[in-house]
Amino acid sequence: MRTHPISVRLGSAAILALSLGGCSASDYSAPIATFADATTAAESALSDLNKTVTGEYTEFLSQQARTNPRLVVKAADNECELGSERCRVAIIDPANPDKPGIFPPDPLLGNMVVVMHDIDVYAQNLAALVADDSAAKAEADVNSALGSVEHLANTVAKADGKPAGTVPNFATPVGAGVNWLVGEYANQVKLAGLRTATRKADPVIQRAADLFKNAAIFGSDPQRAALVKSFRERIDAYQDDQSSETKLNAAVNAAKTYDDLLQSKPGETFQAMGEAHAALTKALNDASLSWPQVFAKIKSFAAKAQELAKIAKGLAALTEGNP
Structure with missing residues (x-):
């Protein structure tokens, strides 16, 4: 008996449809959306923390330069000359001359913010890919995701001081029989794209997580001192007027916010992000x-x-109330 080739192809398509029935890109929509929302929250929190903590440290250095006669304020070593590449002011403690404070300081969480921003761009590309309603859009968004992975790899490499690899473009997965399935081709492009993008991105994201896993907000005692003063002023104000409930509450709230900051570990957010992406x-x-x-x-x-975002808001409120 002769078998018609069209029947064979339709039969193959039906088998393929059954085999793919439990595997749709939409199945991944919720976890990818949650991951993307979390990267946005993490980036926002780190950005807010960076702005607030760097601002406080800048104010601390300024106050020290203006009020501490022991300190020397001068051009940073080998800078501000005719052939120099940089020109910055250094604040130097004669008791510790090897650790000058550059004024104004570089952002304290700068590398973390930049890396998390690039991770967020990548995550948003994944979320856009899941929502695509055509193979053409999906293919474009896969390549956008892969492009963001390559950009992230370069950002992490710069922060890590090591070379980055190259991420290739996405090749559309056209398989026998797939085009016979109405709507299934776009689904398969999305699935293949999600698999390719996450597979290529994961080593880069794990590298970022490892780079910042032990990161802390404070890099030195002077940076801690810059924020301690916010609490000290409130507790001192209460000591001068111990009958004031308002001043007592202000001191307690300042202690709680500062304690949250001391206990916070941005590196744990990166670590959790790495584990989440590896699982995905x-x-x-x-x-x-x-x-x-x-x-x-x-x-x-x-x-x-979200915990980091809460700490960022608390710290911002503390410093805004203490000009």
Whole structure:
């Protein structure tokens, strides 16, 4: 009996449809959206922390330069000359001349903010990819995601001081029989794109997580001292007027906010982000993790990001109330 070639192709398409029935890009929509929202929250929190803490440290250095006669204010070594590449002011303590304070200081969390920004751009590209309604849009967004991965790799390499690799463009996965399935081709482009993008991005994201896993907001005792004064002024004000409930509450609130800041570890947010992305990559590429396991990792990252955001808001409120 002769088999018609069209029947064979339709039969193959039907088998393919059945085999792909439990694997749709929309299945990944919620976890990817949650991951993308968490990266946005983390970037915003780090940016706010960076602005506030750097501002406080800048004010501290300025106050020290104006009020501490022991300090020497001069051009930084080998700078501000005719052939110099930089010209910055250094504040030097004669008791510790090897550790000058550059004024104004570089952003204290600058590298973290830049890296998390690039991770957020990548995550938003993943979210856009899941929402695409055509293969053409999906292919474009896959390449946007891969482009953001390459940019992220360069950013991390710059922060890490090591070379970055190159991420290739995405090749549209045209397979036998796929075009026979109405709407399934776009779904397969999205799935292949998500798998490719996460697989290429994961080593870069793990490198970023490892780079900042032990990061702290404070890099030195002077930076701590810059923020201690906010609390000290409030506790001293209460000591001068111990009958004042308002001043007592102000001191307690300042202590709580500063304690939260001391306990916060931005590196933990990066670590949770790395674990969440690794879980997402595994679920997409080899199904070795269940979606409840993946969601648990992503929700843990989201919680860390929200915790960091809360600390950032608390610190901003503390410093705004203490001009």
